[in-house]
Amino acid sequence: MKLSALMIIAFFVTMALLTFSSSAKAFADPLQNAYRQRIGNYDVEMTTEPASPVAGSPANVLIRIAGVNGDDLVDVSITIRLAKDGAELQRTNPIIVPYGHYTYEYTFAEAGRYVLYVDLNDHSYSGEILTFTFFVNVAGPFDYVYYIVAPSTGVAVAAIAGTVIFMKRKRKASSRIKP
Numbered sequence: 582m583k584l585s586a587l588m589i590i591a592f593f594v595t596m597a598l599l600t601f602s603s604s605a606k607a608f609a610d611p612l613q614n615a616y617r618q619r620i621g622n623y624d625v626e627m628t629t630e631p632a633s634p635v636a637g638s639p640a641n642v643l644i645r646i647a648g649v650n651g652d653d654l655v656d657v658s659i660t661i662r663l664a665k666d667g668a669e670l671q672r673t674n675p676i677i678v679p680y681g682h683y684t685y686e687y688t689f690a691e692a693g694r695y696v697l698y699v700d701l702n703d704h705s706y707s708g709e710i711l712t713f714t715f716f717v718n719v720a721g722p723f724d725y726v727y728y729i730v731a732p733s734t735g736v737a738v739a740a741i742a743g744t745v746i747f748m749k750r751k752r753k754a755s756s757r758i759k760p
Contacts, residue, residue: 615645618713622649622706625699625713634719636692642685642717644699646678653681661685662698670695675702692721 615628626645634640644661646654657678663671676683689695699713 615643616715618715619649620701620711620713621703623647623654623701623703623711623713624649624651625701627697627699627713627715629717634689634717636689636719636721639686639688640719642687642697644678644683644685646681646683646701654678655680657681658702658704659683660700660702662700663687664696664698665693689717689719692719694718 615626617624617626619625624647626647628643630641630643642661644659646657646659648654658675659678660675661671661673662669671687673685695717697715697717699715701711701713703709703711
């Protein structure tokens with residue numbers, strides 16, 4: 582009887598320890614592989630889908646607005662501006678972001694580096710407009726040539742050269758053995 586009571590107590594103590602030790606902070610829906618900036622009491626994250634936008638194809642710009650404690654903020658007013666080479670290409674009207682997440686669809690006309698400004702109207706704290714700045718690199722339709730074909734060609738040339746050298750050494754070694 583004592584053994585079963587001890588087993589029950591040990592079971593409950595173990596369960597309590599497991600329950601308390603596994604508690605961890607989990608923030609509401611952080612964006613994966615996102616760029617993050619913090620100004621004042623705001624954390625703003627930005628990422629794109631696809632991760633590397635291509636000129637001429639539509640891309641989604643995902644924005645998350647949270648407090649410094651990680652909670653998504655509700656009904657925050659923002660304006661999105663998009664610029665390239667110092668010239669403003671697009672400006673939205675004020676947008677009320679529901680539940681801390683907003684998706685902005687845009688088709689980048691040409692390859693290059695764009696600057697995305699998220700102007701947050703800080704009604705709650707400072708009464709000012711806070712500007713979060715993010716860079717978006719847009720690839721051209723044939724930029725994959727530089728990233729895939731060129732390194733692959735280098736690897737293929739190195740493999741062929743290594744094979745030729747190996748075969749010559751093997752042939753030379755076998756010719757020495759056969760006198």
